[in-house]
Amino acid sequence: YGLCGFPMKTVGRIDIDTPYEEVIERMIKLLDEAHANGVKLVNFPELTFTTFFPRYVFPFGPELDKWYQSGEVTEFDPFKPFFEKAKEYEIAVCVGYAELTEEKEHFNTSVFVDQKGNSINKYRKMHLPGDKEPLENVPWQHLEKRYFLEGNYNWTAFRWPGTGTGNGGPVVGQLICNDRRWAESWRILGLQGAEIVCIGFNTPVSNKADSDGQMVNADANEEMASFHNDICLQYNSYNNCCYSLCSARTGVDDGKYSLIGGSTIVDPEGVILAKTKTHDDELIWTEVDLDRCYPPRGRIFNFERHRRPDQYKRIVEQ
Ligand code: CDT
Secondary structure: OEEEEOOOOOOOOOOOOOOHHHHHHHHHHHHHHHHHOOEEEEEOOOOOOOOOHHHOOOOOOHHHHOOOEEOOHHHOHHHHHHHHHHHHOOOEEEEEEEEEOOOOOEEEEEEEEOOOOOEEEEEEOOOOOOOOOOOOOOOOOOOHHHHOOOOOOOOOOEEOOOOOOOOOOOEEEEEEHHHHHOHHHHHHHHHOOOOEEEEEEOOEOOOOEOOOOOEOOOOOOHHHHHHHHHHHHHHHHHHOOOEEEEEEOEEEEOOOEEEEOOOEEEOOOOOEEEEOOOOOOOOEEEEOOHHHHHHHHOOOOOHHHHOOHHHOHHHHHO
């Protein structure tokens, strides 16, 4: 299969006022390129269609809710040209968006839409970073705990039908951004036999500031933030014997909020097969051989033979 991930533009970043039409046009261009290269699945970033809005303070109510989609995201008018194009090309897509349910619950969600246009799985982000209350004197916020509820769909792996080896298709799992830093997210997918893990992210180059607005954390440089991204993807793909497709937003939103980018495709041995080279919209892809998930599953990571779940209780008790 051809598989790919991509970051959005630096120069044409997604700003607070970038219209949906522009984003959709750019996403369709990437689908065109994917189609021309025989790609079967395109993985897009967390909150694909908008800027990373949790960096701003909005009052609860309509001003905040305009960032969310209610109902089937594939049926939301401004997004329809994108989903229709994917269906026309028979490309499956995994896409992040902000979900507003009928019960008025807010989630950071990603949907997997197969090549026939059917939404076959939805995942709601479990690990929400950042704050519930705005911080004072910081150059930007990270208000995911304020704007989203923690996910309640568990980590359910599923079959992506119609593509694959005749046994119902590849086993796929979804994670969103900060989830990729937590070994538990991956292991729960690994225990279900996930062969491909689709992830989208928005990672600021720097994510902490002191009260004078000065960046103070260890990740206050792009190299280190990218290193931490890579080690999460490489180690967890390796120890769960799966491919991972990790798609970044990148660029400098509004000319001041810098995201690391660095979309990658990692193989079941933890080796990076493809990585974006730019901070522009960029498609990367590679062919994958799902049979490569199995030799390590039969030996070094034979979960049934070697794991010690009876000794792991502290993980769920604390
Ligand atoms: N979007 C997201 O989850 N970003 C986090 C950084 C949060 S910094 C408060 C990440 O893990 O990349």
